[in-house]
Amino acid sequence: MANTPYPQSYYAASANPVPPRPALQEEVQTDVCVIGAGYTGLSSALFLLEAGFSVTVLEAAKVGFGASGRNGGQIVNSYSRDIDVIERTVGPKQAQLLGQMAFEGGRIIRERVAKYNIQCDLKDGGVFAALTPKQMGHLESQKRLWERYGHTQLELMDQKRIREVVDCDQYLGGMLDMSGGHIHPLNLALGEAAAVESLGGKIYEQSPAVRIERGANPVVHTPQGKVRAKFIIVAGNAYLGNLVPELASKSMPCGTQVITTEPLGDDLARQLLPQDYCVEDCNYLLDYYRLTGDKRLIFGGGVVYGARDPANIEAIIRPKMLKAFPQLKDVKIDYAWTGNFLLTLSRLPQVGRLGDNIYYSQGCSGHGVTYTHLAGKVLAEALRGQAERFDAFAELPHYPFPGGQLLRVPFSALGAWYYSLRDRLGF
Incomplete structure (x- = not known):
């Protein structure tokens, strides 16, 4: 079976030592199966474990392999499009909820670092x-x-x-x-993973989700095992591939x-x-x-x-x-x-549910360190039946990129060139 190592980054070279985590090679049963051991998945897992759920996390490579372990390490508040854009897009109640949440992610990070003694150069x-x-x-x-x-x-x-x-x-x-x-972003992810395991959560590395069997009792298949769950949280973001096709078309x-x-x-x-x-x-x-x-x-x-x-x-x-x-x-x-x-085209995160039991959050649009920690809390609230804040995100409008899969890259690059030119000219 393929073993995917970390990229040759400063973060990987200076990461805190962690125990090896096995690949899934059996069938397991759990309340919640989380796909992806980045910040969104780990934050969701921690909040759910603290609420009494059993949680199994599947990671295609290693904890924090994707954006969570490669980013600039900056705790930046709000979203990639600020609250004023949200205010112009949605109604006042929804805007108020999203505005109140815009500064919560950084507080969650600091709470996690303090509670679980995470060494991440904060x-x-x-x-x-x-x-x-x-x-x-x-x-x-x-x-x-x-x-x-x-x-x-x-x-x-x-x-x-x-x-x-x-x-x-x-x-x-x-x-x-x-x-x-x-923060040192990879060490934050590794510390959160250790916190997940300290609460009884299971994390399997080198265990990509290759197929989701949907239905009343969904099953996530990996190359050598499967997870039967009551709920699934899809938290693969840019590394999800086409596992969930309806999520790929708008990002x-x-x-x-x-x-x-x-x-x-x-x-x-x-x-x-x-x-x-x-x-x-x-x-x-x-x-x-x-x-x-x-x-x-x-x-x-x-x-x-x-x-x-x-x-x-x-x-x-x-x-x-x-x-x-x-x-x-x-x-x-x-x-x-x-x-x-x-x-995402709107530069705002996409949050929602597929059927009755598959939840997702994706599309941080370069603003993910704080938002992903908030997303984990919001997803956990929704699974507990407290969906008001989840719904505030889920009701944000989202659209496919112009030109579809074929032309979205050149169209986006052209737009970026235009705005970069305005920056250089001071407009």
Whole structure:
């Protein structure tokens, strides 16, 4: 049987030691079968176990193999489309519920880290950096919007103030969110998996779900085993493939690229990011970066529509890093990797139920670290019969990409080019 290892990333190289987990080679019975051991699946499993359900998690590769173990590691509030877009799209009650939930994911992460003593280099503070006056105006509006929903840990920064937290002369200003922050994302996933097992949950690695037998008592088949369950949660996101065809038509896997420098040393690291906050800029195709626990710079950006792996990731991302930090021109890149996230046309997550007993959440659209932890709580609530918050997500409208499977990649790339051009021209 094929064994799929982690990609050669900094996160995999610095992961906390974990016990080997077996592949499923038998038939098991459980209350809930979760497909995917990323943040959505692990968060769902934890909330369900805490509520008294029995849970079995199936992972095609290893815990955190997908986006959960490859992302930029930034705790960023709200959704990929902000609450003002939701307010214009849905009714006031639904908008109010979704707005209240927009800041919950980060709190869940911190609660999990504290409750289960997860060692994942958690640091507080995230910066949104403005490159143009228009972007600065957007941050001013965003602060007012978030404060309207009770989120008050925000500070607008002028050009002088932002230079105190990031040694980059590109920015006109920014906004600091002290409820944001950053983590070692794979170690967070591994810690959550250990918490699942501490509560009696079962996790099988190298056990892809190859077929779902739907019905009153659904069965999930793997190459060498099967899981009989009362409920199924589909949490594969960009790595789900065509297991559930109706979920594939309204979403598109996309790749983002990340590089990690050699250790910079305390002095240079402190010069770049004196308060150790994470940073993302406000461009449509944004760049993001932060320091690791051992004082490397992780820098990511770029989107490959359709999730192809670029031949030379460093060639794509290093120029972006040097534009922000020319002082790193002689610094060596130790790791470069790509990871996939799932994009929806609305840029809002897709949540729903197939039949009576198959639940799903997908399509974080590049904003998944916090949302996935919220999604796990919302899915668990729905299985317990408390569906108000689940329904608020499930009722969001979603549409297929223009051009269907064949043309969605070039159409999306053309749209991204247009918005990137507007960013460069300051429109």
